[in-house]
Amino acid sequence: MIANRRFTLVARPQGLPCESDFRLTQEPAPTIGEGEFLVRNHYASIDPAIRGWLEPGGNYMEPVALGDAVRASTIGIVEQSNNPAFPLGQWVMGLNKIEFYSVGRADGFTHPIDVSAVPSPTAYLSVAGAVGLTAWFGVEEVMKPVAGQTLLVSGAAGAVGSLIGQLARRRGARVVGIAGGPEKCAKLTGRYHYDAAIDYRGKDADALGAAIAEACPDGVDFVYENVGGVCLDAALMNINTGALVVICGLISEYNSAPYGTRNVWQLLVKTATMRGYLLTQYLDKFPEGARAMADLVAQGAIVYDEHIEEGIDNALSSMLRLFEGSNQGKMILKLT
Ligand SMILES: NC(=O)c1ccc[n+]([C@@H]2O[C@H](COP(=O)([O-])OP(=O)(O)OC[C@H]3O[C@@H](n4cnc5c(N)ncnc54)[C@H](OP(=O)(O)O)[C@@H]3O)[C@@H](O)[C@H]2O)c1
Structure with missing residues (x-):
């Protein structure tokens, strides 16, 4: 059995999120259906927006449900696939969850990424993401x-x-x-x-x-x-x-x-x-924007910084860094 560790919401934060709002849970990795693929998430993007998704009313997205893993953009590698556009070993990014394994579906957010085109795969959660x-x-x-x-x-x-x-x-x-x-x-x-x-x-x-x-x-x-x-x-x-x-x-x-x-x-x-x-609002222009940013990085025309913390156990402390200002660049959590 493949174990799926998940950063799960168990209570709605009142003010600053705290430990009792979350639990690290473990379940069998999900099974994939037709057209789907299983992504082993390597990195999760820890964004200020996550805080809004924990509110009961939601905002421009549905709220994260109590008992579900917290939503985040991730990058990872396809480990099982029922979709030829997402073959085994392919790096992908998508709007998934802070968990080891997510089910991938070809939607507006999920797409294959070319990690050879950027200095590090994490660029797809920062400057090229x-x-x-x-x-x-x-x-x-x-x-x-x-x-x-x-x-x-x-x-x-x-x-x-x-x-x-x-x-x-x-x-x-x-x-x-x-x-x-x-x-x-x-x-x-x-x-x-x-x-x-x-x-x-x-x-x-x-x-x-x-x-x-x-x-x-x-x-x-x-x-x-x-x-x-x-x-x-x-x-x-x-x-x-x-x-x-x-x-x-x-x-x-x-x-x-x-x-x-x-x-x-x-x-x-x-x-x-x-x-x-x-x-x-600019979903249809994402490829154009990502190319432009990757080109500027390749030309040395812009610089960017990433702050990478390691381990799903540090999901909450990484999120809190955003509110104390102790992140030194794009806050990213390494999950592997
Ligand atoms: N509209 C969109 O589509 C969209 C997309 C992405 C991000 N955003 C928004 O863009 C903003 C920046 O996001 P980011 O990912 O780039 O995060 P970030 O700036 O890398 O990290 C958050 C920073 O906010 C500052 N901060 C936190 N609490 C503060 C407070 N009470 N007063 C003043 N500054 C405070 C801190 O910097 P200091 O050390 O300088 O205080 C902290 O380092 C957020 O509001 C986020 O929600 C919007």
Whole structure:
């Protein structure tokens, strides 16, 4: 019997997820039906979005059911197959679960991956995966910044944020990043080539707003919001007329009641637009975006970082790193 270890949700988190919300369970590996294949998951992507999927109401996806393994994007190798497009030994990525074995089906999310085309298979969970695509479409389709414009990014030293800055700067925009602590700020201007960095820690909305004003003397044309809360309020006080505020994520609000943004009135007086953005809006363009990001990496035009933790036992601690800011790049869990 092949054993399937699973990171299983047993209670809905109240605030920050904790140990009693999950259990490591073990069951026989699932059997596959017609057209299906069995994937041995090697790596799981630990994303802030997982927190939203644990809520009872769900969001843009169904909630993870109590008693089921927690949903995550994974990459792995096909070990059994009833589908010729997914032969034995093929690397695949898909929206699966944090578990050793998942049943694969050919759907919009699951596809074979060419691990020889990237520096490491994990790139398909970072720069050539959802994170890279989120940055690519966010910059190239949603914002399209140009020279002379200023783009402000919160969560700037994170997986998505670090790429947003680099891509926007390639288009000639001035990019200013917000991150937690002096080390991450140094990384923003050093490794990720941000024009300026702001440490949000210890600042209320007024102090952060003043720091943004200083770093953005010509105002802000685009806000790429990954954090919400105080960061969004401070950013709104600095937008230019006609600015675009893109809500990509609100991580500071994922474990608490909504913050209640105060400065929405700025959208009115600056005739600005605030819009939500989900990567899944660009599902049909994924291959194009993945090629573009892989090419930029191959040319050395962009850099990216991965933070890999090992062992399914560390699924919860890896997830918590996202909320304490102790991940140093795309958070990935090695399952093998
Ligand atoms: N819309 C979409 O399709 C889409 C797709 C992917 C991701 N996202 C969103 O993009 C955002 C970034 O995701 P990611 O995968 O790139 O994660 P990440 O930035 O690599 O990791 C999360 C980071 O968020 C920051 N953070 C956590 N709690 C915070 C708080 N209370 N206040 C300020 N900063 C806080 C921490 O950085 P510091 O050390 O700087 O605090 C932490 O390192 C998330 O909001 C996520 O939900 C959206």
